[in-house]
Amino acid sequence: MDLETTLALEEHEPAVVAFLGGNGGLLERDVNNRSRYWLTMRPRTAPEERYYVCLAWTTYPHHAPSVKFAEGVGGSLAVTKAWPVITGYRPGNFDICKPFTAEGFLAHPEWQTGPEAWKATGNPFLWVAQVLQDDLDLRYGGRSA
Amino acid sequence: MAGDEKDKTIRVTVTFPLGKEGPFKKELPPTTTVATVLDAAMVHFEARPAPNTTYYLTAKGERQEGTKTIAEVAGEDEDEVSFRLVKEITQG
Numbered sequence: 594m595d596l597e598t599t600l601a602l603e604e605h606e607p608a609v610v611a612f613l614g615g616n617g618g619l620l621e622r623d624v625n626n627r628s629r630y631w632l633t634m635r636p637r638t639a640p641e642e643r644y645y646v647c648l649a650w651t652t653y654p655h656h657a658p659s660v661k662f663a664e665g666v667g668g669s670l671a672v673t674k675a676w677p678v679i680t681g682y683r684p685g686n687f688d689i690c691k692p693f694t695a696e697g698f699l700a701h702p703e704w705q706t707g708p709e710a711w712k713a714t715g716n717p718f719l720w721v722a723q724v725l726q727d728d729l730d731l732r733y734g735g736r737s738a
Numbered sequence: 739m740a741g742d743e744k745d746k747t748i749r750v751t752v753t754f755p756l757g758k759e760g761p762f763k764k765e766l767p768p769t770t771t772v773a774t775v776l777d778a779a780m781v782h783f784e785a786r787p788a789p790n791t792t793y794y795l796t797a798k799g800e801r802q803e804g805t806k807t808i809a810e811v812a813g814e815d816e817d818e819v820s821f822r823l824v825k826e827i828t829q830g
Binding site (some may be wrong): 608637657691692707708709712714715716717719720723727730731 | 754789
């Protein structure tokens with residue numbers, strides 16, 4: 594992990610911790626891969642549910658992270674039941690086809706420019722966490738089968 | 739007193755994680771609509787409308803309609819309210 598990524602993540606991480614905590618969630622940094630985080634999140638309308646997001650940065654803040662749902666913190670990333678039902682989230686492909694993930698930009702190269710382009714300003718880590726929380730709060734359709 | 743009511747303001751804060759600037763902060767009359775706050779916040783954060791892109795404000799975990807006043811969002815006897823500017827991109 595390059596120095597800029599290390600410093601920027603350390604600077605932006607506290608705001609993400611505070612945001613997730615305020616929504617009943619949790620942020621944990623992977624002990625074996627310092628550019629990877631595990632987010633524990635819950636939908637506002639289903640607070641008994643827990644979802645575990647594996648968020649892996651390559652170069653922060655310049656590129657979108659890989660975003661996948663896991664069966665638990667440090668758990669498998671290939672379990673469809675770990676995924677929520679939300680438009681653009683594809684449990685069968687284990688990816689999110691929206692312009693805030695590495696997988697989305699890979700599937701749609703045209704998103705590299707225009708309104709969908711990745712923004713490296715401010716705190717993109719917090720923005721990604723807020724997009725995920727908004728999707729869980731406002732567009733949640735239950736747990737994938 | 740009526741004069742006090744007339745002069746009353748609500749402290750409004752809007753945050754946006756992708757903004758180059760810090761939070762938008764302003765004291766506004768209670769009758770100010772959410773739509774007015776949204777417009778001012780978008781100017782502050784240099785957020786420009788674009789095809790397939792929608793901006794809106796959330797507060798207290800919910801999307802706030804533009805026709806509501808900030809007093810309605812803040813709640814009775816509250817003199818401050820915090821919003822979050824959300825940029826939503828409809829997928830291609």
